[in-house]
Amino acid sequence: MLTIGELASYAGVTTRAVRHYHAKGLLPEPERDHSGYRRYDARAVADLIKIRTLAEAGVPLARVGELLAADETEFAAAVADIDQRLRAEIRERQRHRARIAQLAAGDNLALPPEAVAYLDRMRRLGYPELMIAGERDAWILVAAQMPEHMPLFMALKEVQLDDPATDELYRELGDAIGWSPDDPRLPGLADKLVATLEAEEEVDREAWEEFAIPDDLVALLDSVFLDLVPMAPRLLRLLEDRGWTGWTRLERLPSLR
Protein backbone atom coordinates (compact mmCIF):
# COMPACT_ATOMS: atom_id res chain seq x y z
CA MET A 1 0.00 0.00 0.00
CA LEU A 2 1.24 3.43 -0.94
CA THR A 3 1.36 6.75 0.86
CA ILE A 4 0.31 9.89 -0.94
CA GLY A 5 3.93 10.83 -1.62
CA GLU A 6 4.69 7.46 -3.18
CA LEU A 7 1.52 7.60 -5.25
CA ALA A 8 2.39 11.08 -6.41
CA SER A 9 5.92 10.17 -7.37
CA TYR A 10 4.76 7.13 -9.36
CA ALA A 11 2.43 9.30 -11.36
CA GLY A 12 4.87 12.21 -11.58
CA VAL A 13 2.72 14.79 -9.81
CA THR A 14 2.91 16.64 -6.49
CA THR A 15 1.07 15.54 -3.37
CA ARG A 16 -0.74 18.86 -3.52
CA ALA A 17 -2.11 17.97 -6.92
CA VAL A 18 -3.33 14.60 -5.65
CA ARG A 19 -5.21 16.27 -2.80
CA HIS A 20 -6.56 18.79 -5.30
CA TYR A 21 -7.96 15.96 -7.42
CA HIS A 22 -9.53 14.45 -4.30
CA ALA A 23 -11.15 17.79 -3.54
CA LYS A 24 -12.44 18.01 -7.12
CA GLY A 25 -13.83 14.49 -6.94
CA LEU A 26 -11.64 13.23 -9.79
CA LEU A 27 -9.86 10.65 -7.70
CA PRO A 28 -11.79 8.87 -4.92
CA GLU A 29 -10.52 9.35 -1.37
CA PRO A 30 -8.85 6.09 -0.30
CA GLU A 31 -8.97 4.36 3.06
CA ARG A 32 -6.95 5.84 5.89
CA ASP A 33 -4.54 3.86 8.03
CA HIS A 34 -4.62 3.92 11.85
CA SER A 35 -2.77 7.23 11.93
CA GLY A 36 -5.00 8.92 9.38
CA TYR A 37 -2.63 8.63 6.43
CA ARG A 38 -4.19 7.98 3.05
CA ARG A 39 -3.31 4.51 1.76
CA TYR A 40 -3.51 3.83 -1.96
CA ASP A 41 -3.53 0.69 -4.06
CA ALA A 42 -2.07 0.30 -7.53
CA ARG A 43 -5.41 1.08 -9.16
CA ALA A 44 -5.12 4.59 -7.80
CA VAL A 45 -1.79 4.99 -9.62
CA ALA A 46 -3.38 3.98 -12.90
CA ASP A 47 -6.36 6.28 -12.28
CA LEU A 48 -4.06 9.14 -11.40
CA ILE A 49 -1.97 8.61 -14.51
CA LYS A 50 -5.14 8.74 -16.61
CA ILE A 51 -6.10 12.01 -14.97
CA ARG A 52 -2.63 13.41 -15.60
CA THR A 53 -2.70 12.26 -19.19
CA LEU A 54 -5.93 14.11 -19.84
CA ALA A 55 -4.91 17.19 -17.84
CA GLU A 56 -1.59 17.39 -19.68
CA ALA A 57 -3.46 17.17 -22.95
CA GLY A 58 -5.07 20.45 -21.98
CA VAL A 59 -8.39 19.09 -20.78
CA PRO A 60 -9.81 21.29 -18.00
CA LEU A 61 -10.11 19.35 -14.75
CA ALA A 62 -13.85 19.93 -14.71
CA ARG A 63 -14.11 17.85 -17.90
CA VAL A 64 -11.59 15.20 -16.89
CA GLY A 65 -14.15 13.74 -14.52
CA GLU A 66 -16.75 13.40 -17.27
CA LEU A 67 -14.23 12.00 -19.70
CA LEU A 68 -13.05 9.25 -17.35
CA ALA A 69 -16.63 8.02 -17.11
CA ALA A 70 -17.58 8.67 -20.76
CA ASP A 71 -18.32 6.03 -23.32
CA GLU A 72 -16.61 6.06 -26.69
CA THR A 73 -19.09 8.33 -28.46
CA GLU A 74 -19.10 10.91 -25.68
CA PHE A 75 -15.34 10.67 -25.47
CA ALA A 76 -14.90 11.31 -29.16
CA ALA A 77 -17.28 14.27 -29.03
CA ALA A 78 -15.51 15.74 -26.02
CA VAL A 79 -12.13 15.27 -27.65
CA ALA A 80 -13.34 17.05 -30.78
CA ASP A 81 -14.57 19.87 -28.60
CA ILE A 82 -11.29 20.18 -26.75
CA ASP A 83 -9.35 20.10 -29.97
CA GLN A 84 -11.42 22.99 -31.24
CA ARG A 85 -10.67 24.94 -28.08
CA LEU A 86 -6.96 24.27 -28.44
CA ARG A 87 -7.02 25.44 -32.05
CA ALA A 88 -8.83 28.61 -31.01
CA GLU A 89 -6.23 29.26 -28.32
CA ILE A 90 -3.42 28.72 -30.80
CA ARG A 91 -5.00 31.14 -33.28
CA GLU A 92 -5.49 33.66 -30.50
CA ARG A 93 -1.83 33.50 -29.57
CA GLN A 94 -0.80 33.76 -33.19
CA ARG A 95 -2.85 36.94 -33.46
CA HIS A 96 -1.17 38.18 -30.30
CA ARG A 97 2.23 37.50 -31.82
CA ALA A 98 1.33 39.47 -34.92
CA ARG A 99 0.00 42.29 -32.76
CA ILE A 100 3.08 42.65 -30.60
CA ALA A 101 5.29 42.39 -33.67
CA GLN A 102 3.44 45.49 -34.91
CA LEU A 103 3.93 47.16 -31.55
CA ALA A 104 7.63 46.40 -31.63
CA ALA A 105 7.88 48.04 -35.02
CA GLY A 106 7.01 51.54 -33.86
CA ASP A 107 5.62 53.98 -31.35
CA ASN A 108 2.17 53.05 -32.55
CA LEU A 109 0.47 51.83 -29.40
CA ALA A 110 -3.18 51.74 -30.31
CA LEU A 111 -2.74 53.43 -33.70
CA PRO A 112 -2.89 51.91 -37.18
CA PRO A 113 0.19 52.30 -39.41
CA GLU A 114 -1.29 55.05 -41.57
CA ALA A 115 -1.84 57.19 -38.48
CA VAL A 116 1.74 56.56 -37.38
CA ALA A 117 2.88 57.63 -40.82
CA TYR A 118 0.82 60.82 -40.59
CA LEU A 119 2.24 61.69 -37.17
CA ASP A 120 5.75 60.98 -38.41
CA ARG A 121 5.19 63.35 -41.30
CA MET A 122 4.03 66.07 -38.91
CA ARG A 123 7.20 65.46 -36.92
CA ARG A 124 9.38 65.70 -40.05
CA LEU A 125 7.59 68.89 -41.06
CA GLY A 126 8.63 70.44 -37.75
CA TYR A 127 5.30 70.75 -35.98
CA PRO A 128 5.70 71.17 -32.21
CA GLU A 129 5.74 67.98 -30.14
CA LEU A 130 2.84 69.17 -28.00
CA MET A 131 0.63 69.45 -31.05
CA ILE A 132 1.69 66.02 -32.27
CA ALA A 133 0.92 64.53 -28.87
CA GLY A 134 -2.54 66.09 -28.99
CA GLU A 135 -3.15 64.79 -32.47
CA ARG A 136 -2.00 61.34 -31.42
CA ASP A 137 -4.34 61.21 -28.42
CA ALA A 138 -7.21 62.43 -30.56
CA TRP A 139 -6.63 59.89 -33.32
CA ILE A 140 -6.30 57.12 -30.77
CA LEU A 141 -9.86 57.91 -29.77
CA VAL A 142 -11.08 57.96 -33.35
CA ALA A 143 -9.24 54.76 -34.22
CA ALA A 144 -10.86 53.02 -31.27
CA GLN A 145 -14.38 53.95 -32.40
CA MET A 146 -14.03 53.89 -36.16
CA PRO A 147 -11.02 51.76 -37.07
CA GLU A 148 -12.38 51.03 -40.54
CA HIS A 149 -12.42 54.74 -41.45
CA MET A 150 -8.86 55.46 -40.37
CA PRO A 151 -7.21 54.93 -43.78
CA LEU A 152 -9.62 57.41 -45.33
CA PHE A 153 -9.24 59.95 -42.52
CA MET A 154 -5.48 59.78 -42.74
CA ALA A 155 -5.57 60.14 -46.51
CA LEU A 156 -7.64 63.32 -46.07
CA LYS A 157 -5.18 64.63 -43.48
CA GLU A 158 -2.27 63.98 -45.81
CA VAL A 159 -4.06 65.97 -48.50
CA GLN A 160 -4.40 68.85 -46.03
CA LEU A 161 -0.68 68.79 -45.32
CA ASP A 162 -0.04 68.86 -49.07
CA ASP A 163 -1.96 72.15 -49.35
CA PRO A 164 0.39 75.07 -48.56
CA ALA A 165 -2.41 77.29 -47.21
CA THR A 166 -3.66 74.68 -44.77
CA ASP A 167 -0.09 73.79 -43.84
CA GLU A 168 0.59 77.41 -42.96
CA LEU A 169 -2.60 77.66 -40.93
CA TYR A 170 -1.69 74.52 -39.03
CA ARG A 171 1.78 75.86 -38.30
CA GLU A 172 0.27 78.96 -36.82
CA LEU A 173 -2.02 76.82 -34.70
CA GLY A 174 1.03 74.85 -33.66
CA ASP A 175 2.76 77.99 -32.50
CA ALA A 176 -0.41 79.21 -30.80
CA ILE A 177 -0.71 76.05 -28.73
CA GLY A 178 1.54 77.49 -26.05
CA TRP A 179 -0.04 80.93 -25.96
CA SER A 180 -1.74 82.13 -22.81
CA PRO A 181 -5.54 82.64 -22.94
CA ASP A 182 -5.13 86.42 -22.91
CA ASP A 183 -2.54 86.55 -25.65
CA PRO A 184 -3.30 89.56 -27.89
CA ARG A 185 -2.64 87.57 -31.04
CA LEU A 186 -5.66 85.27 -30.48
CA PRO A 187 -8.32 87.50 -32.14
CA GLY A 188 -6.14 87.70 -35.24
CA LEU A 189 -5.80 83.91 -35.31
CA ALA A 190 -9.56 83.56 -34.99
CA ASP A 191 -10.07 85.95 -37.91
CA LYS A 192 -7.70 83.92 -40.04
CA LEU A 193 -9.41 80.67 -39.15
CA VAL A 194 -12.82 82.04 -40.04
CA ALA A 195 -11.50 83.40 -43.30
CA THR A 196 -10.14 79.99 -44.22
CA LEU A 197 -13.39 78.31 -43.27
CA GLU A 198 -15.41 80.66 -45.39
CA ALA A 199 -13.03 80.35 -48.33
CA GLU A 200 -13.15 76.57 -48.10
CA GLU A 201 -15.07 74.91 -50.83
CA GLU A 202 -18.10 72.91 -49.67
CA VAL A 203 -16.64 69.93 -51.57
CA ASP A 204 -13.70 69.68 -49.21
CA ARG A 205 -15.91 69.31 -46.21
CA GLU A 206 -18.30 66.89 -47.86
CA ALA A 207 -15.63 64.21 -47.83
CA TRP A 208 -15.55 64.42 -44.04
CA GLU A 209 -19.25 64.72 -43.55
CA GLU A 210 -19.93 61.57 -45.45
CA PHE A 211 -18.32 59.59 -42.68
CA ALA A 212 -19.92 61.50 -39.89
CA ILE A 213 -18.08 61.25 -36.60
CA PRO A 214 -20.66 60.52 -33.88
CA ASP A 215 -21.63 63.46 -31.67
CA ASP A 216 -20.25 61.99 -28.48
CA LEU A 217 -16.91 61.32 -30.13
CA VAL A 218 -16.84 64.91 -31.41
CA ALA A 219 -17.46 66.12 -27.86
CA LEU A 220 -14.67 63.91 -26.59
CA LEU A 221 -12.24 65.17 -29.22
CA ASP A 222 -13.16 68.78 -28.40
CA SER A 223 -12.38 68.03 -24.77
CA VAL A 224 -8.92 66.72 -25.70
CA PHE A 225 -8.26 70.17 -27.19
CA LEU A 226 -9.85 72.04 -24.32
CA ASP A 227 -7.95 70.03 -21.68
CA LEU A 228 -4.59 70.15 -23.42
CA VAL A 229 -4.43 73.71 -24.68
CA PRO A 230 -4.77 76.60 -22.21
CA MET A 231 -5.98 79.14 -24.76
CA ALA A 232 -8.57 76.76 -26.26
CA PRO A 233 -11.64 78.02 -24.36
CA ARG A 234 -10.87 81.62 -25.33
CA LEU A 235 -10.28 80.69 -28.95
CA LEU A 236 -13.62 78.87 -29.14
CA ARG A 237 -15.35 81.92 -27.66
CA LEU A 238 -13.68 84.16 -30.22
CA LEU A 239 -14.88 81.85 -32.98
CA GLU A 240 -18.41 81.96 -31.63
CA ASP A 241 -18.25 85.77 -31.72
CA ARG A 242 -17.52 85.35 -35.42
CA GLY A 243 -20.45 82.99 -36.07
CA TRP A 244 -18.77 79.56 -35.82
CA THR A 245 -19.11 76.92 -33.15
CA GLY A 246 -17.28 73.73 -32.21
CA TRP A 247 -13.77 72.66 -32.99
CA THR A 248 -13.55 69.11 -34.18
CA ARG A 249 -16.59 69.81 -36.31
CA LEU A 250 -16.69 73.57 -36.93
CA GLU A 251 -20.13 74.73 -37.98
CA ARG A 252 -21.83 78.02 -38.66
CA LEU A 253 -23.94 79.12 -35.74
CA PRO A 254 -27.64 79.33 -36.63
CA SER A 255 -28.05 83.03 -37.33
CA LEU A 256 -29.73 84.88 -34.49
CA ARG A 257 -33.29 85.90 -35.12
Place this chain on the structure above:
Amino acid sequence: MLTIGELASYAGVTTRAVRHYHAKGLLPEPERDHSGYRRYDARAVADLIKIRTLAEAGVPLARVGELLAADETEFAAAVADIDQRLRAEIRERQRHRARIAQLAAGDNLALPPEAVAYLDRMRRLGYPELMIAGERDAWILVAAQMPEHMPLFMALKEVQLDDPATDELYRELGDAIGWSPDDPRLPGLADKLVATLEAEEEVDREAWEEFAIPDDLVALLDSVFLDLVPMAPRLLRLLEDRGWTGWTRLERLPSLR
Protein backbone atom coordinates in the same frame (compact mmCIF):
# COMPACT_ATOMS: atom_id res chain seq x y z
CA MET B 1 -15.92 64.79 -18.35
CA LEU B 2 -16.71 61.10 -18.47
CA THR B 3 -18.10 58.63 -15.98
CA ILE B 4 -16.47 55.25 -15.60
CA GLY B 5 -19.13 53.63 -17.75
CA GLU B 6 -18.59 56.09 -20.59
CA LEU B 7 -14.84 55.70 -20.33
CA ALA B 8 -15.17 51.94 -20.42
CA SER B 9 -17.46 51.94 -23.41
CA TYR B 10 -15.15 54.26 -25.38
CA ALA B 11 -12.28 51.88 -24.81
CA GLY B 12 -14.40 48.79 -25.28
CA VAL B 13 -13.84 47.31 -21.83
CA THR B 14 -16.02 46.71 -18.78
CA THR B 15 -16.17 49.08 -15.81
CA ARG B 16 -14.92 46.19 -13.73
CA ALA B 17 -11.78 46.04 -15.84
CA VAL B 18 -11.20 49.79 -15.41
CA ARG B 19 -11.42 49.49 -11.64
CA HIS B 20 -9.14 46.50 -11.83
CA TYR B 21 -6.55 48.56 -13.69
CA HIS B 22 -6.86 51.27 -11.02
CA ALA B 23 -6.28 48.65 -8.34
CA LYS B 24 -3.23 47.40 -10.24
CA GLY B 25 -1.90 50.92 -10.62
CA LEU B 26 -1.96 50.78 -14.43
CA LEU B 27 -4.36 53.66 -14.79
CA PRO B 28 -4.18 56.54 -12.31
CA GLU B 29 -7.25 57.18 -10.16
CA PRO B 30 -8.95 60.32 -11.47
CA GLU B 31 -10.59 63.13 -9.52
CA ARG B 32 -13.97 62.44 -7.94
CA ASP B 33 -17.01 64.66 -8.37
CA HIS B 34 -19.12 65.93 -5.46
CA SER B 35 -20.88 62.57 -5.15
CA GLY B 36 -17.74 60.49 -5.22
CA TYR B 37 -18.03 59.38 -8.85
CA ARG B 38 -14.80 59.05 -10.79
CA ARG B 39 -14.55 61.70 -13.52
CA TYR B 40 -12.24 61.06 -16.46
CA ASP B 41 -10.80 63.24 -19.19
CA ALA B 42 -10.03 62.17 -22.75
CA ARG B 43 -6.42 61.39 -21.87
CA ALA B 44 -7.70 58.56 -19.70
CA VAL B 45 -9.43 57.07 -22.75
CA ALA B 46 -6.20 57.10 -24.71
CA ASP B 47 -4.30 55.62 -21.75
CA LEU B 48 -6.92 52.94 -21.31
CA ILE B 49 -6.81 52.04 -24.98
CA LYS B 50 -3.04 51.63 -24.75
CA ILE B 51 -3.46 49.33 -21.77
CA ARG B 52 -6.06 47.33 -23.67
CA THR B 53 -3.86 47.13 -26.73
CA LEU B 54 -1.02 45.63 -24.74
CA ALA B 55 -3.27 43.36 -22.68
CA GLU B 56 -4.97 42.06 -25.81
CA ALA B 57 -1.58 41.38 -27.31
CA GLY B 58 -1.13 38.86 -24.52
CA VAL B 59 1.03 41.00 -22.23
CA PRO B 60 0.40 40.12 -18.57
CA LEU B 61 -0.99 43.12 -16.69
CA ALA B 62 1.97 43.07 -14.34
CA ARG B 63 4.17 43.91 -17.33
CA VAL B 64 1.82 46.39 -18.97
CA GLY B 65 2.71 48.95 -16.32
CA GLU B 66 6.43 48.61 -17.00
CA LEU B 67 5.88 48.69 -20.75
CA LEU B 68 3.87 51.91 -20.68
CA ALA B 69 6.79 53.58 -18.93
CA ALA B 70 9.57 51.80 -20.82
CA ASP B 71 11.98 53.41 -23.28
CA GLU B 72 12.48 51.91 -26.71
CA THR B 73 15.25 49.50 -25.77
CA GLU B 74 13.39 48.11 -22.78
CA PHE B 75 10.24 47.93 -24.84
CA ALA B 76 11.94 45.94 -27.58
CA ALA B 77 13.48 43.56 -25.05
CA ALA B 78 10.16 43.06 -23.28
CA VAL B 79 8.39 42.46 -26.58
CA ALA B 80 10.96 39.84 -27.58
CA ASP B 81 10.41 38.19 -24.22
CA ILE B 82 6.65 38.14 -24.60
CA ASP B 83 6.91 36.81 -28.12
CA GLN B 84 8.98 33.94 -26.84
CA ARG B 85 6.38 33.17 -24.20
CA LEU B 86 3.63 33.20 -26.82
CA ARG B 87 5.60 30.84 -29.03
CA ALA B 88 6.12 28.48 -26.10
CA GLU B 89 2.40 28.54 -25.35
CA ILE B 90 1.58 27.80 -28.97
CA ARG B 91 3.99 24.87 -29.04
CA GLU B 92 2.51 23.58 -25.81
CA ARG B 93 -0.98 23.63 -27.26
CA GLN B 94 0.21 21.96 -30.44
CA ARG B 95 1.64 19.16 -28.33
CA HIS B 96 -1.68 18.97 -26.51
CA ARG B 97 -3.51 18.67 -29.80
CA ALA B 98 -1.26 15.83 -30.90
CA ARG B 99 -1.78 14.13 -27.54
CA ILE B 100 -5.55 14.25 -27.57
CA ALA B 101 -5.58 13.17 -31.19
CA GLN B 102 -3.79 10.03 -29.98
CA LEU B 103 -6.31 9.67 -27.18
CA ALA B 104 -9.19 9.96 -29.59
CA ALA B 105 -7.72 7.15 -31.67
CA GLY B 106 -8.32 4.48 -29.04
CA ASP B 107 -8.95 3.38 -25.51
CA ASN B 108 -5.32 4.09 -24.83
CA LEU B 109 -5.46 6.56 -21.98
CA ALA B 110 -1.93 6.64 -20.68
CA LEU B 111 -0.70 3.80 -22.89
CA PRO B 112 1.57 3.91 -25.95
CA PRO B 113 0.19 2.51 -29.22
CA GLU B 114 2.14 -0.74 -29.06
CA ALA B 115 0.56 -1.52 -25.68
CA VAL B 116 -2.87 -0.78 -27.11
CA ALA B 117 -2.10 -3.15 -29.97
CA TYR B 118 -1.06 -5.84 -27.51
CA LEU B 119 -4.24 -5.46 -25.45
CA ASP B 120 -6.33 -5.52 -28.61
CA ARG B 121 -4.67 -8.75 -29.64
CA MET B 122 -5.49 -10.29 -26.23
CA ARG B 123 -9.08 -9.23 -26.78
CA ARG B 124 -9.19 -10.75 -30.26
CA LEU B 125 -7.71 -13.96 -28.88
CA GLY B 126 -10.62 -14.18 -26.48
CA TYR B 127 -8.91 -13.57 -23.15
CA PRO B 128 -11.37 -12.56 -20.42
CA GLU B 129 -12.00 -8.83 -20.01
CA LEU B 130 -10.99 -8.92 -16.35
CA MET B 131 -7.55 -10.19 -17.28
CA ILE B 132 -7.17 -7.57 -19.99
CA ALA B 133 -8.15 -4.86 -17.52
CA GLY B 134 -5.51 -6.12 -15.09
CA GLU B 135 -2.89 -6.19 -17.83
CA ARG B 136 -3.82 -2.68 -18.86
CA ASP B 137 -3.54 -1.28 -15.36
CA ALA B 138 -0.19 -3.01 -14.89
CA TRP B 139 1.23 -1.73 -18.17
CA ILE B 140 0.03 1.76 -17.41
CA LEU B 141 2.27 1.68 -14.37
CA VAL B 142 5.22 0.36 -16.34
CA ALA B 143 4.69 2.86 -19.14
CA ALA B 144 4.69 5.71 -16.63
CA GLN B 145 8.03 4.67 -15.15
CA MET B 146 9.82 3.29 -18.19
CA PRO B 147 8.17 4.69 -21.33
CA GLU B 148 11.29 4.14 -23.40
CA HIS B 149 11.24 0.39 -22.75
CA MET B 150 7.61 -0.12 -23.71
CA PRO B 151 8.21 -1.04 -27.38
CA LEU B 152 10.64 -3.76 -26.31
CA PHE B 153 8.38 -5.08 -23.56
CA MET B 154 5.43 -5.26 -25.89
CA ALA B 155 7.52 -7.02 -28.54
CA LEU B 156 8.46 -9.63 -25.95
CA LYS B 157 4.82 -10.04 -24.94
CA GLU B 158 3.78 -10.54 -28.54
CA VAL B 159 6.41 -13.27 -28.85
CA GLN B 160 4.86 -14.97 -25.83
CA LEU B 161 1.43 -14.93 -27.43
CA ASP B 162 2.96 -16.43 -30.57
CA ASP B 163 4.11 -19.43 -28.55
CA PRO B 164 1.27 -22.00 -28.29
CA ALA B 165 2.46 -23.34 -24.93
CA THR B 166 2.58 -19.90 -23.30
CA ASP B 167 -0.71 -18.98 -24.93
CA GLU B 168 -2.36 -22.01 -23.41
CA LEU B 169 -0.90 -21.30 -19.98
CA TYR B 170 -2.15 -17.73 -20.15
CA ARG B 171 -5.61 -18.91 -21.13
CA GLU B 172 -5.70 -21.13 -18.09
CA LEU B 173 -4.62 -18.21 -15.94
CA GLY B 174 -7.36 -16.16 -17.54
CA ASP B 175 -9.94 -18.76 -16.60
CA ALA B 176 -8.46 -19.03 -13.10
CA ILE B 177 -8.82 -15.29 -12.50
CA GLY B 178 -12.36 -15.78 -11.26
CA TRP B 179 -11.68 -18.80 -9.10
CA SER B 180 -12.21 -18.59 -5.37
CA PRO B 181 -9.11 -18.86 -3.13
CA ASP B 182 -10.07 -22.37 -2.03
CA ASP B 183 -10.73 -23.74 -5.50
CA PRO B 184 -9.38 -27.31 -5.68
CA ARG B 185 -7.85 -26.71 -9.13
CA LEU B 186 -5.32 -24.17 -7.82
CA PRO B 187 -2.59 -26.65 -6.78
CA GLY B 188 -2.74 -28.18 -10.24
CA LEU B 189 -2.35 -24.73 -11.80
CA ALA B 190 0.63 -24.04 -9.57
CA ASP B 191 2.23 -27.29 -10.64
CA LYS B 192 1.79 -26.40 -14.27
CA LEU B 193 3.25 -22.95 -13.78
CA VAL B 194 6.30 -24.30 -12.04
CA ALA B 195 6.75 -26.89 -14.75
CA THR B 196 6.69 -24.18 -17.39
CA LEU B 197 9.12 -22.03 -15.46
CA GLU B 198 11.57 -24.87 -15.07
CA ALA B 199 11.27 -25.87 -18.72
CA GLU B 200 11.84 -22.30 -19.82
CA GLU B 201 15.20 -21.62 -21.37
CA GLU B 202 17.35 -19.20 -19.46
CA VAL B 203 17.74 -17.22 -22.70
CA ASP B 204 14.06 -16.27 -22.72
CA ARG B 205 14.29 -14.68 -19.33
CA GLU B 206 17.56 -12.92 -20.02
CA ALA B 207 15.78 -10.62 -22.43
CA TRP B 208 13.63 -9.36 -19.59
CA GLU B 209 16.34 -9.19 -17.00
CA GLU B 210 18.49 -6.98 -19.13
CA PHE B 211 15.99 -4.19 -18.67
CA ALA B 212 15.45 -4.75 -14.99
CA ILE B 213 12.20 -3.42 -13.68
CA PRO B 214 12.95 -1.58 -10.42
CA ASP B 215 12.08 -3.40 -7.22
CA ASP B 216 9.42 -0.91 -6.12
CA LEU B 217 7.68 -1.13 -9.47
CA VAL B 218 7.75 -4.93 -9.23
CA ALA B 219 6.13 -4.68 -5.79
CA LEU B 220 3.50 -2.34 -7.19
CA LEU B 221 2.74 -4.69 -10.08
CA ASP B 222 2.46 -7.63 -7.71
CA SER B 223 -0.03 -5.65 -5.69
CA VAL B 224 -2.15 -5.03 -8.80
CA PHE B 225 -2.44 -8.81 -9.11
CA LEU B 226 -3.03 -9.35 -5.40
CA ASP B 227 -5.69 -6.64 -5.20
CA LEU B 228 -7.53 -7.59 -8.36
CA VAL B 229 -7.56 -11.39 -8.16
CA PRO B 230 -9.11 -13.06 -5.11
CA MET B 231 -7.16 -16.29 -5.47
CA ALA B 232 -3.82 -14.51 -5.96
CA PRO B 233 -2.55 -14.75 -2.36
CA ARG B 234 -3.26 -18.47 -2.26
CA LEU B 235 -1.60 -19.04 -5.65
CA LEU B 236 1.54 -17.22 -4.52
CA ARG B 237 1.65 -19.35 -1.38
CA LEU B 238 1.31 -22.50 -3.47
CA LEU B 239 4.19 -21.32 -5.68
CA GLU B 240 6.32 -20.68 -2.64
CA ASP B 241 5.62 -24.23 -1.48
CA ARG B 242 7.09 -25.28 -4.79
CA GLY B 243 10.24 -23.17 -4.45
CA TRP B 244 9.31 -20.01 -6.40
CA THR B 245 8.58 -16.53 -5.12
CA GLY B 246 7.11 -13.37 -6.55
CA TRP B 247 4.80 -12.93 -9.49
CA THR B 248 5.86 -10.11 -11.71
CA ARG B 249 9.42 -11.35 -11.34
CA LEU B 250 9.21 -15.04 -10.48
CA GLU B 251 12.42 -16.27 -8.92
CA ARG B 252 13.61 -19.42 -7.34
CA LEU B 253 13.60 -19.21 -3.58
CA PRO B 254 17.09 -19.49 -2.12
CA SER B 255 17.22 -23.13 -1.10
CA LEU B 256 16.68 -23.55 2.60
CA ARG B 257 19.71 -24.36 4.60
Place this chain on the structure above:
DNA sequence: GCTTGACCTTGACGCAGGGTCAAGGTTCGA
Protein backbone atom coordinates in the same frame (compact mmCIF):
# COMPACT_ATOMS: atom_id res chain seq x y z
C1' DG C 1 -42.77 64.96 -4.51
C1' DC C 2 -42.56 60.06 -5.90
C1' DT C 3 -41.22 56.20 -8.27
C1' DT C 4 -38.45 53.78 -11.58
C1' DG C 5 -34.43 52.38 -13.80
C1' DA C 6 -29.83 53.09 -14.92
C1' DC C 7 -25.82 54.52 -13.07
C1' DC C 8 -22.23 54.76 -9.46
C1' DT C 9 -19.60 53.27 -4.88
C1' DT C 10 -16.78 49.72 -1.98
C1' DG C 11 -16.10 45.05 -0.57
C1' DA C 12 -16.00 40.34 -1.09
C1' DC C 13 -16.14 35.73 -3.18
C1' DG C 14 -15.41 32.79 -7.24
C1' DC C 15 -13.03 30.35 -11.40
C1' DA C 16 -8.36 26.96 -12.64
C1' DG C 17 -4.62 24.58 -11.01
C1' DG C 18 -2.41 24.24 -7.95
C1' DG C 19 2.28 26.62 -4.87
C1' DT C 20 3.55 27.58 -0.50
C1' DC C 21 3.44 28.28 4.30
C1' DA C 22 1.93 26.87 9.16
C1' DA C 23 1.52 23.90 12.97
C1' DG C 24 1.36 19.71 14.37
C1' DG C 25 1.41 14.17 14.29
C1' DT C 26 3.94 9.77 12.44
C1' DT C 27 7.35 6.73 10.85
C1' DC C 28 11.80 5.10 9.94
C1' DG C 29 16.68 4.48 10.21
C1' DA C 30 20.95 5.20 12.82
Place this chain on the structure above:
DNA sequence: TCGAACCTTGACCCTGCGTCAAGGTCAAGC
Protein backbone atom coordinates in the same frame (compact mmCIF):
# COMPACT_ATOMS: atom_id res chain seq x y z
C1' DT D 1 16.22 8.15 21.43
C1' DC D 2 16.77 11.52 18.12
C1' DG D 3 16.35 13.84 13.76
C1' DA D 4 14.93 13.67 9.08
C1' DA D 5 11.45 12.92 6.20
C1' DC D 6 7.01 11.81 5.93
C1' DC D 7 1.98 12.76 6.71
C1' DT D 8 -2.41 15.65 8.21
C1' DT D 9 -5.72 19.86 7.65
C1' DG D 10 -6.33 24.67 6.89
C1' DA D 11 -5.50 28.82 4.83
C1' DC D 12 -3.61 32.33 1.83
C1' DC D 13 -1.32 33.42 -2.90
C1' DC D 14 -1.21 33.97 -8.12
C1' DT D 15 -4.15 36.03 -12.96
C1' DG D 16 -7.86 38.76 -14.86
C1' DC D 17 -11.41 39.86 -14.14
C1' DG D 18 -17.16 38.22 -13.49
C1' DT D 19 -20.59 38.56 -10.38
C1' DC D 20 -23.06 39.40 -6.29
C1' DA D 21 -24.34 42.48 -2.28
C1' DA D 22 -25.84 46.54 -0.23
C1' DG D 23 -26.26 50.66 -0.76
C1' DG D 24 -25.88 56.08 -2.87
C1' DT D 25 -27.03 59.17 -7.09
C1' DC D 26 -29.17 60.99 -11.09
C1' DA D 27 -32.53 62.00 -14.72
C1' DA D 28 -37.07 61.26 -16.43
C1' DG D 29 -41.91 60.72 -16.18
C1' DC D 30 -46.14 61.01 -13.35
